[in-house]
Amino acid sequence: MTAMTQPAAHPATHPALRTALCDLVGVRYPIVQTGMGYVSGPELTAATAAAGGLGILAGATLTLEQTRTAVRAVKERTDAPFGVNMRGDASDVLERGELLVQEGVRIASFALAPNERVIRRLKDAGLVVIPSVGARRHAEKVQAWGVDAVVVQGGEGGGHTGPVPTSILLPQVVDAVDIPVIAAGGFHDGRGLVAALAQGAVGIAMGTRFLLTSDSTVPDAVKAEYLRRGVDGTVVTTVLDGIPQRLLRTDPVERLLRQKALGRAGRSLKHAVAFQRVSGISWRDMVREGLAMRRRHDLGWSQVLMAANTPMLLRASMTEGRTDVGTLASGQVVGVIDDLPSCQELIERIVAEAGAVLTRLAAPRAAAKPA
Incomplete structure (x- = not known):
């Protein structure tokens, strides 16, 4: 204990x-x-x-x-x-x-x-x-x-x-x-x-x-990424899941910003499968929650699919230290x-x-x- x-x-x-x-x-x-x-x-x-x-x-x-x-x-x-x-x-x-x-x-x-x-x-x-x-x-x-x-x-x-x-x-x-x-x-x-x-x-x-x-x-190593940032070291983007979110402006985020929509959709499908496996949520419940998200935020189907990105990319960085592939949610206050x-x-x-x-x-x- x-x-x-x-x-x-x-x-x-x-x-x-x-x-x-x-x-x-x-x-x-x-x-x-x-x-x-x-x-x-x-x-x-x-x-x-x-x-x-x-x-x-x-x-x-x-x-x-x-x-x-x-x-x-x-x-x-x-x-x-x-x-x-x-x-x-x-x-x-x-x-x-x-x-x-x-x-x-x-x-x-x-x-x-x-x-x-x-x-x-x-x-x-x-x-x-x-x-x-x-x-x-x-x-x-x-x-x-x-x-x-x-x-x-x-x-x-x-x-x-x-x-x-x-x-x-x-x-x-x-x-x-x-x-x-x-x-x-x-x-x-x-x-x-x-x-x-x-x-x-x-x-x-x-x-x-x-x-x-x-x-x-x-x-x-992840904390070090945060500590070296200034007040201009974050970006607000919808590329992860269709909803605006503020992240550290890291190399993976820069790549996502440059990636074409088709590439993001393929990555999202892969992450959706991974999230279902890790979370234990049934596919039926994931679809139900996706429909609710679509109605709440007026998202397109490709954006609903993208919604699995956030938990998987956060998990890669916050638990595994993979700042080379994961994303880092952050407030602007990181710069002070x-x-x-x-x-x-x-x-x-x-x-x-x-x-x-x-x-x-x-x-x-x-x-x-x-x-």
Whole structure:
């Protein structure tokens, strides 16, 4: 059995950092580690949770039984609250919700929100449901369906993302809904946390920043690829799966950008076969989910076929270290990250920086300097 991580001795924090998010999910700090496929495994999730943030286990790329095993691995490492990320369009989403209830996990996270029926069933089971959205209308819709909070990701964020920057999207969504809003896209330090709170958010969610920690199990060679990038080192493209996503501008991505459509279709078919084998999802369910994706995003059939690219190319890089063939989802914030702290060090740093900023802003203005 893995030794359980002991809770850190937390320093006193500024009272403004005790937000509605902390009360909703039972964490000490309003900081969320997002559920990144092939990245947010038990080690990273437990380290975040033990440090006082909300760790989200990436369950969307796992089978049902793999998810159960991973959940138990987190619980062996910490008794702090954590969540599990799932696919809202997965055919077994209700079974996964029941798994969370059985295992005592309270928070269900979604990259794309499930439908109203599923949300109601999960809520009836006692789960806190927190989907991610990229537009005001999506936030309004899921609020009407009964979710507890939303993560709002601006265009700076990594992976699938939208065109509106966080600084514009966040206040727009905060003004439109009455549920807690968590800000994502472009965050890495205490100043960003304070800025998000000032715009009405109840906390921040970070992916790239947590990927680049010593607790992340991503191979060192992959982390090195991230650390050497500047703020212009990412690109937003639809070539992978027909939906815009932000990636590091690596050689494989450059090749994909140059590749003709026929070549991309052939590669997509190969990856679809590989994903079916690895995930254990039946072909029938894959077709059903493909049809749902086609309707939701107005995709053509070739784009639906391409959707198998993302998990397989991410798996190649994030678990096997194959940066020569895999892709690397990344937020623009990668360009201002230059170290690999532990999750505890990172969270304590952010909280200390945020507290210092809040204290400075609340202090009386210094007397005007003499001429």
